[in-house]
Amino acid sequence: MGAYDANLCVLTLGSRIITGFEEGTMVNSEKDEDFFSEKVDAQGVPIISESNNPLGTITFTLSQTSPHVAYVEALAKNRTEFPIWNNYSGTPKEVTGGTRARIKKTAGKEYGDEASGREYEVKVFDYTSD
DSSP states (O other): OOOOOGGGEEEEETTEEEOOBOSSOOEEEEESSOSEEEEEOTTSOEEEEEOOOOOEEEEEEEETTOTTHHHHHHHHHTTOOEEEEEEEOSSSOEEEEEEEEEEOSOOOOOOSSSOOEEEEEEEETTOEEO
16 A cells, blocks of 8 residues: 655646645645536437536645745736646656646635635646546
8 A cells, every 4th residue: 555645746836836735635636527428319329428628627725824825816816827737746646737727716815813724726728637
């Protein structure tokens, strides 16, 4: 059985390596749509329709004190398009992301007796997962 190490996960937005994640799940990557849909005609013959939707979503949560919050907020506010890649160099090696992405909106802000997280949802227009 292998071992997992969160330090082997690297998220890059543009050419910047993002650090200062909130505790818990750092990054979540997912294709938006199934590879195909299916239905059955009146005589019981299955029909498969291939999906050509290239969209995916990468969500990540930074700590309120992350040195990258201002950078990510500026990307969102300026509606900047950028490449995004999430690389895990452990076993198994995995890469998700794409060359064209945008942040859907700035993060919600919460203030209390402890620092809170800043969650960002990134829409990837040419999502790939290897």
